[in-house]
Amino acid sequence: MSKAIFSGIQPSGNLHIGNYIGAIKQWIDLQNSSKFKVQSSKLDENELIFCIVDLHAITVYQDPKVLKEKILETAALYLSCGIDPKIAKIFIQSENPDHTYLTWILDCVTPFGLLSRMTQFKDKSSTLLRRAAGIASSDARQGFEGRGKDENITVGLFNYPALMAADILLYDTDQVPVGEDQKQHIEFTRDIGEKFNKMYGQVFKLPEPLIQKETARIMSLQNPLSKMSKSDSNPLGAINLLDNNDLIVEKVKKAVTDSGLEIIAREDKPAMSNILTIFESVSGISVFELEQKYKNAKYSDFKNDLAEAVVEFLAPVQKKYTEIREDKNYLNMVLDEGRDYAVAKSSKKVQQVKEIMGLGR
Numbered sequence: 192m193s194k195a196i197f198s199g200i201q202p203s204g205n206l207h208i209g210n211y212i213g214a215i216k217q218w219i220d221l222q223n224s225s226k227f228k229v230q231s232s233k234l235d236e237n238e239l240i241f242c243i244v245d246l247h248a249i250t251v252y253q254d255p256k257v258l259k260e261k262i263l264e265t266a267a268l269y270l271s272c273g274i275d276p277k278i279a280k281i282f283i284q285s286e287n288p289d290h291t292y293l294t295w296i297l298d299c300v301t302p303f304g305l306l307s308r309m310t311q312f313k314d315k316s317s318t319l320l321r322r323a324a325g326i327a328s329s330d331a332r333q334g335f336e337g338r339g340k341d342e343n344i345t346v347g348l349f350n351y352p353a354l355m356a357a358d359i360l361l362y363d364t365d366q367v368p369v370g371e372d373q374k375q376h377i378e379f380t381r382d383i384g385e386k387f388n389k390m391y392g393q394v395f396k397l398p399e400p401l402i403q404k405e406t407a408r409i410m411s412l413q414n415p416l417s418k419m420s421k422s423d424s425n426p427l428g429a430i431n432l433l434d435n436n437d438l439i440v441e442k443v444k445k446a447v448t449d450s451g452l453e454i455i456a457r458e459d460k461p462a463m464s465n466i467l468t469i470f471e472s473v474s475g476i477s478v479f480e481l482e483q484k485y486k487n488a489k490y491s492d493f494k495n496d497l498a499e500a501v502v503e504f505l506a507p508v509q510k511k512y513t514e515i516r517e518d519k520n521y522l523n524m525v526l527d528e529g530r531d532y533a534v535a536k537s538s539k540k541v542q543q544v545k546e547i548m549g550l551g552r
């Protein structure tokens with residue numbers, strides 16, 4: 192059975208190996224399995240749509256010049272990591288107005304209380320509050336519930352999941368390949384889609400999250416208890432896809448360790464487990480094999496090999512990235528084609544929604 196697959200990344204900073212391992216790697220695996228299927232039977236071809244979600248990025252302030260650059264950078268990175276525009280569609284969210292249109296409609300069926308329970312909002316808003324107050328505490332949630340300095344906590348940040356639900360529901364999406372942190376937003380999407388269907392009639396397909404258990408949550412190299420993230424205040428926490436070799440080596444060398452230098456993945460060794468997962472994802476050698484290989488090895492040798500594996504993995508990605516960025520026409524062609532495809536599909540869904548709700552003439 193053919194499936195519609197939709198996912199996206201915010202162009203709100205530098206894409207890192209957590210984005211690659213948690214999301215893009217899955218996209219490519221799905222693409223490659225559908226490429227195989229295309230050859231055997233057209234009927235089995237998956238529909239793959241990957242979005243650059245710039246409207247999500249502006250839920251916190253983005254410098255306009257930087258944002259414009261990051262949008263193109265993100266698109267070029269999708270391609271250089273291996274997304275094939277002959278099989279998958281790539282487009283920029285803000286170039287299809289149906290996303291914001293459907294967001295408003297979904298807002299009108301979304302219970303306020305349901306949005307209030309989203310953990311990402313609680314985390315992000317409390318981080319903004321702490322920054323505004325100059326507090327460096329890592330106690331994430333405390334401090335929310337308004338303490339004055341809340342100008343940066345926008346309605347858009349609160350409403351973020353409704354925009355994400357619109358992204359997904361517009362395309363009759365079956366599966367959404369993402370990292371663990373997005374699971375709650377996909378459950379939200381299902382709840383809202385189902386509620387709409389019950390109120391007005393069957394319009395939306397309810398999507399499933401696709402989350403790869405072991406790699407769903409890559410942690411910061413500086414704090415194995417916090418997620419590797421674009422907005423980490425410590426620049427050593429994330430290896431970015433476009434970092435140069437020296438920087439990669441430095442970040443790997445400075446990665447924090449657990450007590451004891453045993454090279455083994457175990458619950459009480461979160462830092463080691465995390466770097467072994469990264470090693471496996473970039474080298475294709477399983478964590479088990481790595482544990483065997485480095486059983487009696489010096490920790491410094493292990494780290495050298497890990498750095499080398501990351502550098503080797505990123506070299507072709509970066510080379511392709513440079514080529515793509517030099518060919519503006521090509522990137523524009525891919526994004527135009529993606530946008531036209533997306534609009535053609537989503538506008539039908541919007542029409543259906545308007546009709547069933549009694550909107551317009």
Ligand code: AMP
Pocket residue numbers: 199200201202209210211212213214368369370371372373406407408409410418419420421
């Ligand atoms: P974002 O960086 O928030 O735009 O996330 C884009 C995609 O990457 C989503 O599917 C996230 O779940 C995934 N992702 C982001 N950070 C990580 C991480 N540290 N580990 C695994 N997946 C991640």
Ligand code: TRP
Pocket residue numbers: 197198199200201244247354355358359367369373376
């Ligand atoms: N909220 C997602 C994130 O931060 C990005 C996103 C927006 C997304 N719309 C989406 C992911 C639709 C999957 C499907 O990671």
